[in-house]
Amino acid sequence: MVQTSTDVRTTAWSTTTIAGYTYGTSDVPPSPVSLGDLDLLKQSVLFGPEEEDWLRRAGEVLDEQAEALVDHWRGIIAAQPHLSIYSAGLDGQPNPAYGAASKPRFVQWVRDVCRRPYDQDWLDYQHEIGLRHTRAKKNRTDGVESAPHIPLRYLLSFTAVIMTTTKPFLTARGHTVAEVDRMYDAWCKAVMLHVTLWAEPYASPEDW
């Protein structure tokens, strides 16, 4: 059977072998953010149907590079003790088991950004990811002992890395400069949308 674009997307959802990846399951609590709130946020980042299309195309380019992208980001984290401490043991020593356990979810995140519909399941899972950065849920998924909370300032500042370092990866398939720019634009908007949702547990409901 010839695999169509739709098949590829379906394949991406066959992720039951990723430990702790609970997307779309009853293990994920409902997001306090409504789909109406999400719609306003999509407007705020200027993310419309065109950006959605370019993000899908970015996903086609990033799919096979998703692991290399995560390795690249983790190399940047590993080189900065104030960042690597959040994936290290409580003694500050690297914890390869933690890194190995969380990596497939990080790789899957790259694919999900580009391919998932931004619906209720997606919204709920962004809430879950946000919680997993904070003292509410960090370390529990993998049963590890590590720093209990990633400060908001590093969540936000590292977003600059997640965005900007992706640009060269988007050139891998020979798209024109203009096409890469559109994919990159959609990627940056989508990443900011994710991080905005992940920031929700850090502020009081009336402040967020």
Next chain:
Amino acid sequence: MVQTSTDVRTTAWSTTTIAGYTYGTSDVPPSPVSLGDLDLLKQSVLFGPEEEDWLRRAGEVLDEQAEALVDHWRGIIAAQPHLSIYSAGLDGQPNPAYGAASKPRFVQWVRDVCRRPYDQDWLDYQHEIGLRHTRAKKNRTDGVESAPHIPLRYLLSFTAVIMTTTKPFLTARGHTVAEVDRMYDAWCKAVMLHVTLWAEPYASPEDW
């Protein structure tokens, strides 16, 4: 006298005519963030001497376009009621006087991003700008009645607009694609650095 690059920078600091622009004055409370913390944040966004150089060059391109850039952003805000409410009166009606009063500071912010040294004065003023988005200080600078607080989710999501819409403006001086990309990269990192600092009042000290 021939104006050198240094003179241009000096000229940019002659901003005493901007009402409410208190950069470098004793009206600005000290930031709770130390210069050491700032250094870690600069590392986290991968903002080093090269980025600083490209940001200076971006500033040369954006300087004369700073007002047009702010007008562009404000047009995007005006078109979205859930964003424009934060610059409107309490009755939801536009408040042109508020917009007119705050605009020169917004324009100056574009120039400051690109030209100011990121020192203690700069750090303190980012704290002040952060506070001016929140119920701690919003509306006081201009003595207006408006919504008392900009939610974190709109501060963060609109950052995507501040970043991505600047790209076309960076092409105005005929730089190569590669040069524009470097300027844009530095701009995005610098903007994320600013917004990370502005987010500080939204979270508890142990969470930020």
